[in-house]
């Protein structure tokens with residue numbers, strides 16, 4: 001997830017250009033007489049929607065708020081249940097709590113994404129929406145998830161924070177469900193420091209997302225912001241023009257980023273493919289972002305030994321296992337105790353997920369890897385594997 005790797009002169013120039021063009025209006029709305037027709041957030045939204053191949057994009061302040069705005073736009077209310085997966089960043093579950101709904105967390109399978117069988121088993125008459133997460137650049141089982149959602153009349157919000165630009169059977173991630181939520185934080189495929197995007201092909205969903213992210217504003221064409229009415233009760237999750245200007249530059253680099261990652265991953269796999277371990281199940285290898293390689297050791301202890309030997313060789317991992325506590329529900333006792341769900345059971349829940357995640361090692365694949373670096377990393381990992389087996 002390396003927008004930060006290809007970040008510098010062009011983004012800086014875009015900020016300078018913004019000041020040249022409109023004198024430094026950083027608010028995305030109003031100031032019409034002063035801003036000389038310059039609206040970078042609006043341009044970024046239009047370009048993002050076009051690149052993803054959908055009708056509408058609403059820029060917001062983060063990936064976390066994109067999830068919240070998406071849930072609100074899909075009509076999720078207090079008392080509804082929203083199903084998501086045990087392996088995700090904690091924000092997915094926080095967003096469900098933020099809209100007053102109850103999170104229901106289901107197991108993952110060998111894809112490390114939502115298990116569609118667990119999803120169907122968990123549906124109740126209160127279930128309103130599902131949030132599958134395309135973790136670490138790999139598409140979730142969207143055919144099966146959409147079929148279950150259709151059967152039970154549920155809304156689907158794809159958490160595409162870690163899946164920007166990926167595809168599943170030719171469809172861009174984030175466009176398969178009713179809406180998609182993206183993160184543009186500093187660690188993501190493209191980044192604006194902080195930022196997010198909600199996309200949808202449905203005008204009604206977009207209209208609610210736009211209103212909710214901006215205090216309910218109805219975005220009247222005939223009235224100014226001060227006079228127009230409110231469509232609903234909202235809040236402030238707006239993006240600034242600085243992020244819009246940077247986002248446009250980063251978006252123009254997305255295809256290069258994906259291309260490099262995919263090539264680098266393929267080169268690493270030429271060597272790592274010989275490892276005697278199981279690899280993460282990929283449902284659509286061509287649609288992967290190519291930013292992660294995940295394999296499974298035989299036990300938690302063996303994975304721990306593997307990672308400490310990797311560390312000694314100067315190599316790091318990506319989320320598994322280094323940041324597992326932020327990405328696996330078994331570690332979220334603080335939230336379960338405070339909000340009273342899974343309060344007595346969380347330490348025993350999601351055994352299937354634990355069995356997979358605790359044995360997993362995830363390697364980052366970067367955009368700017370030279371062939372020498374790829375060769376070096378691959379060789380060192382094979383050496384570690386020799387010692388551990």
Ligand SMILES: Cc1ncc(COP(=O)(O)O)c(C=O)c1O
Nearest residue numbers: 062063064089091161183184185
């Ligand atoms: C799967 C997932 N969802 C949501 C988020 C939240 O995004 P942000 O950091 O932009 O709030 C993240 C960020 O790491 C994420 O990985």
